[in-house]
Structures are given as structure tokens and as C-alpha cells.
Amino acid sequence: MRLSRLFFTSLRDDPSDAEMPSHRLLVRAGYVRQLGSGIYSLLPLGFRATRRVEQVIREEIDGIGGQEMEMPVVHPAELWRESGRYQKIGPELVRFHDRGGRDMVLAMTHEEVVADLTRDLIRSYRQLPVIVYHFQTKFRDEPRARGGLIRVREFVMKDSYSIDVDEAGLDRSYRLHYEAYERIFRRLGLETVAVGADVGIMGGSLAHEFMVLNEYGEDTLVLCETGDYAANQQIAQVRKPEPPAEAVLPIEEVATPGTDTIAALAGFLGVGTDRTAKAAFFTTANGRLVTAIVRGDFEVNETKLVNAVKAVGGIRPAHREEIKAAGMEPGYGSPVGARDTVVVVDDLVARSPNLVAGANRAGFHLRNVNVGRDFQPDVLADITNARAGDPCPRCGAAVELRNGIEVGNIFKLGRDFTTALGATLLAEDGSRVHPIMGSYGIGLGRNLACIVEAHHDEKGIVWPAEVAPYAAHLVELGGDRDPSVRETAERLHDAAAEAGREILWDDRPESPGVKFTDAELLGMPWILTVSPRSLKAGGVEVRERAGGESRIVPVEEAEGLLTGRQAVPA
């Protein structure tokens, strides 16, 4: 490809709205352009790189028996009503109607379609197991896009789906995907850690997220320093401290003016935050008030809380009036004397004697509050966030908290979708059963961005060979003055193209500085320079973008390198 013909431009200045290196570089180097918030075009360079990512995924999913297909982006709303998600999912699901007034949705994922096809196509256990997949556009009207390609609203995802007769089959399909994902991310040059994850609105029984560590990551990961435990903080369970063994003391009210935070309260009373009980208030989608009680030295984990009360549709922070209506006082709240609220108590609080808790009266707290004696929990569960330094649940070593970006996930869906849609088949024993599904996603654009996050330097992108849009970047200098330079460049370019390994040939009439700078910005693995000087020195200058020394090789050798007939020089 001649750079002079490429539909692109590089920018000298960083785009003002880009913060993450991947966003900055992909825009500056002419790989992508933004069309709207969370909506991007892939320019030819970006599209080529994405296709190479896609090909790696295709090879590995084909390798575990996946069958590639394609499902639509526009779905009849009826299908989503059948699964129940039309009602369950909020504005993230785009709804519209066609000219006939029929309700339609834009696909945010494709479980419904797979389940629909399953009930249509699968009659017998003999047809299973099946893994199908496609690369298809998803639209999710996220409340906020961010980070360039990291969190967008429209994106292409590889999503595969497994259909099995029983749990053992699902286990196998899940394991196959787990291993395929490890191979995919290794080939893409991504170091990932697989963490246990919340199953969320998908339901199901088990999920892993493949995470790359990144300071801009939106997820918090709980990682054991010995490497034997890794989980998303949403579900991470660590060992909790042992509360002091004390005799239960009589409850007493104490004036604590101006202490509407735990820190202020502990300071005022001169006790540790671990001797206090913190109340946090939430409201469920159907209007129930949830009072969560954790010890003052811990934070409420909302995912765990949602799961503890099985709050379909999630929870939001409660309003002051809602709290007061339940007989509690914001800032000085506790379940002591409360009514009309679901009291969820963290297991550690239940074991901790004589805590300081709110008196439900502004400016007052209660000393020596004890769960069971002074109030009754409706639900007892682990509802706290793991903290840095807490003991690993497996080995007791300290865990650390790191930010991560989810580059892939795998879910054991179970039978929810096939049951809801009425997909059945005849099992070996003649019984009619609902098949069991798994769902497995990898977002292409996000992976591309994460690759750039992991492979760049101050000058630009440094593509791993497996995903580089072109294998090499040929810098031609002085070709307009020296015909032999132009001829050599053309020969290398054509030879590579004929061998099926197209390279990028900078034939623009630009100064050397501009060309070298762009070559480094665009990031092809090999940078070759042809110039009167290089020819005089014996051929073509060859340099590895990743940082190798440059050296002169004869033209024939350069040609061999580009066509793959000759091994890459050491």
C-alpha cells in the first residue's frame, strides 16, 4: 500500500479529548475517528488491525469446534419479551419501532437469537454439543462512554454460544473457551488474568472475566500476592478479622454532635472505626428500602448487596425522605427501631460485639449495639468490599487491589434462556429437556485498544507482529531524485504484495524527519529505509520497531524478509 494513497492522516498534536495512550495514538496515527460519543469509525489502518485480531480469534474458536455464522443486529422486541429482558433491562437497550409500528430493539447481545434458533433447529441430544459464534455489531446505550475505544456504545464483538444437554457438557464447553481465550490473548500480546466474576443480569452459575491490568481500568481486581486467588471486587471474598471476645454490654445512648460520618464519629468518641456499625441505604427497582449494615472500617459492596436481596433491576442510593419514612435518621441511622426496611447485615457485624450505631436521632448514637439483641437482620451475608492487605481466602497472604480492563468473558448461562423461550429436545432417556447454554464474548475494538496500551512507547504504537496492519513500513527517501531508489522501493513493495504480505510504502514527497516520525507513530514491526545512502552502503536499512539496532542488508535479503522466503534476521 502506498502511503500517498492511504485514506488517513497523522496528526502532529494530540487530540484534546483523548487521555488514554491508546486513544491518543490510535487517533493521531490515523487508525480511528470519532463520530459521536462512544461511536467510532475504523479507518483502513484500524480496520486492517481489527481484522487481524478477528482472525486470531476465528482460528482459536474454530479450533475448539466453533461454527461461524451471523445473526442480525435488529431484533423484534417480542423475542426479548419472551426472555424477560425487554422488561428487565433499562435504557441501555435501544428500543424503536419499524414503519409498521412493530417494536424492535438493537441487539446488545445475542442469547435470545441463539435460544430461538435452538428451539427451531435442535430436536435431539444427538445434535449436541454445538458451539456457534459470530463477529457482530452490538449497540449498548451506555450512560457514559469513555477512554476512546475502551468503553463505547457501538462495537463489534465476537460472541460465541455453547449448547449442551447437561452440566457436564457445559463444563466442557466452558473449559474449551477458557483455554481458547488463554491462547487468543497470548497471541494478541495481552497479559491477562482470569478473575471470578459476578453473573449479573445474565443469570447462570459461573463466570470468568479475562482482565488486563491497566491504570485506567474500570474494574477493581482483588489479587492475592501469591497468585492463587483472583476475583473481581464485585464478588471477591477475603478473610475478615476476628472481632474481640467481649461480654455483651447494656445499650446506652450518647450525644455525638456533628458526627454524621464514621470518621467524625470514631474521632469524637475516641474509638476505632472497627468498633462502629455503618448504615447505608438503598432503594430497589420496586421501591423497597434496603438498609445495609457493615462495620465502619469496611465499605458496602453493592453487587453483593444486590445479590443478597435478589434485587431484580438493581438498587440506587436512597433519598433522605425514604430513609426517614422508615424511621431512621440519615447520618445517624441504624436498624434499631426501624420499620418497613429490609435489613441486610454483614456477617462480620453480626459477630462483632458492642458496636457504636446510629440512634436515629440527629446528634446521637448508641453504644454497645449487638445484632440479635438490639435488632434482627432480615438477611445475613457478606456484603463488604475486599480491602488492600486483607487476607487471601485461600492462603491468608495479603491481597492487592488493581484496576483492570475486561477484554473477554465467559459465562455459564444455564437453562434460563432455553426455558424462557421453550426450547426443548429429547434426551438419551427419552425425556424432554431444556438445553443448557454458555455465552462467551470478546470485544474487538477494546482488545485493539488494550494491545496499544500494552505495546507503545513515547514515539508511537509498537504492534506485535500478529496484529500489525502491515508487516513492514518502507521509508523511501530521495526517490524523486534517484530512480534506483524508487525502483528498489517498488520492487520490494511488489514482491511483498505478490507473496501476499502487503507492506506500507511511504512514497510521499515528505522530508525524512516526517517520514521517520510517522513510521514510528504507525508502529509496524519492521521499518525499512531505502535511500541513496542505504544503496551506497549496500542495500536497505532494516530496523525493528520494538527497538532493535538498524543494519544494512542487501536488497535480495530484504526482499526475502518481506516475502517470508527468508527468515527474519536475528
Added chain:
RNA sequence: CGGGGCGUGGCGCAGCUUGGUAGCGCGUAUCGUUCGGGACGAUAAGGUCGUGGGUUCAAAUCCCGCCGCCCCGACCA
């Protein structure tokens, strides 16, 4: 949805406080000189100042509404 910021030629920005009809750098086009690390000179093109309304003799500038984009939070199969 709450908080903050921004919107001025393709890109990055100044001008706004104190109203007087738009400027800088880069890029682009043509010509010439250069030619191994973002060259130099000359000439030129290119802007409804996001948008609607208001105030005013006069609005990029002041006031109000709306839209868009970015960041933080909420949210996130």
C-alpha cells in the same frame, strides 16, 4: 442522572474579563530552494466563532434556552 470543563478554518490554541465585525502555530495548494529525524522563502485558499433567542447603534465577547463533546461520580450483559 449529579458535579466539573470545553465548543473559534482540517488539528492544537489565543481573543471573551473591559462589546466595535476574527488571529496565531501546524497542516493544505502553487512556485522556488532544500533533502537521513517533524526544512526554508514567497504567494494563496479556507471560519454560519456549536445552535436558537434576547440586550445593544453594534455580540465570538453580555444574558437565557437548547445541542454536542470530554473528565469525575452514579451506571455497566
